[in-house]
Amino acid sequence: MIRTIEWTDQGVVMIDQRLLPTEEVYNTYQTVEEVAEAIKTMVIRGAPAIGVAAAMGVALGVNNLTSKENLQENFARICQTVHDTRPTARNLFWAIERMKDVWERHKESPLQEIQAALKEEAIAVHREDIEINRKIGEYGKQLFSEKTNVLTHCNAGALATAGYGTALGVIRAAVESGKDIQVFADETRPFLQGSRLTAWEMMKENIPCTLITDNMAGHFMKSGQVQAVIVGADRIARNGDVANKIGTYSVAVLAKEHGIPFYVAAPLSTLDLDTPTGEQIPIEQRNSKEVTEIKGQVLAPSSVTVANPAFDVTPNRLVSAIITEKGIARAPYDKSIQALFEK
Ligand code: MRU
Numbered sequence: 001m002i003r004t005i006e007w008t009d010q011g012v013v014m015i016d017q018r019l020l021p022t023e024e025v026y027n028t029y030q031t032v033e034e035v036a037e038a039i040k041t042m043v044i045r046g047a048p049a050i051g052v053a054a055a056m057g058v059a060l061g062v063n064n065l066t067s068k069e070n071l072q073e074n075f076a077r078i079c080q081t082v083h084d085t086r087p088t089a090r091n092l093f094w095a096i097e098r099m100k101d102v103w104e105r106h107k108e109s110p111l112q113e114i115q116a117a118l119k120e121e122a123i124a125v126h127r128e129d130i131e132i133n134r135k136i137g138e139y140g141k142q143l144f145s146e147k148t149n150v151l152t153h154c155n156a157g158a159l160a161t162a163g164y165g166t167a168l169g170v171i172r173a174a175v176e177s178g179k180d181i182q183v184f185a186d187e188t189r190p191f192l193q194g195s196r197l198t199a200w201e202m203m204k205e206n207i208p209c210t211l212i213t214d215n216m217a218g219h220f221m222k223s224g225q226v227q228a229v230i231v232g233a234d235r236i237a238r239n240g241d242v243a244n245k246i247g248t249y250s251v252a253v254l255a256k257e258h259g260i261p262f263y264v265a266a267p268l269s270t271l272d273l274d275t276p277t278g279e280q281i282p283i284e285q286r287n288s289k290e291v292t293e294i295k296g297q298v299l300a301p302s303s304v305t306v307a308n309p310a311f312d313v314t315p316n317r318l319v320s321a322i323i324t325e326k327g328i329a330r331a332p333y334d335k336s337i338q339a340l341f342e343k
Pocket of ligand 1: 046089155156157161166167193245
């Protein structure tokens, strides 16, 4: 399995996703500040992977403390450092909350015990994420018929999680069960997660994959070559509105027009019951250079005004089903999402 992130005695090891597919470089991060920078600069990305990195960053920060002096202030600072990285993925905040719960239970204990408890929790977040993805895969694979061409956008694979993937996990599970699955991977401008990461993952596992530019999706749907769409999510509101990589909304509209099911695969840690609708989901605005340049190659006049929202929101009416580790939710989502949390 592709190793995205790991806790080791030397520090948190991550594959540098900015360098893929041409270089496979693993970096070791030894401080919470370094982990936060890795999240901000997209060394690690994808909502569940960001959640794992957040948990490990908090554990690392506390692990580096040498005394209980100003412990509460130090813990708050560590959590804030991780918090102030990227605003959209729900998993980041979910992971910090989970680490805070452990902290509350152990904060009166000797420092070494607090450190051990937080490290154990971070490793559990990592382990559970892979188990969750496998369950999502088991539920999701049933939605594909024996021979299906599936279009996906961005990268919701092993690289976006602790391993296996959400949307690509469903594709992996379907392939493992013997189904004939052909993947269409949108390249996903501007950061190219589709061409650099999804195509790389599919090639590594010999899953048939055709790379297309984002503006080709409609053509392939219209000509009957796509039978399903599956994507991941960064945050899903209580009513089933889905924030995911910019361009997802356009794909969902196209799928509706062509009568193609549009599936979203995500763990419960991506669902945000405190956010009523997609309108309240904060959308990250990223550096304009991601649009005007590729690897330092200038593509646009330097004075042009640029917009670079990293995510968009797909309204629930365009979502055929949300696949989670607790089962599949369908409209009306306010009821079906709530029911998943009661299982
Ligand atoms: O900006 P990114 O690369 O972090 O965005 C990632 C996505 O939008 C993914 O589709 C989403 O996080 C789901 S990953 C299982």
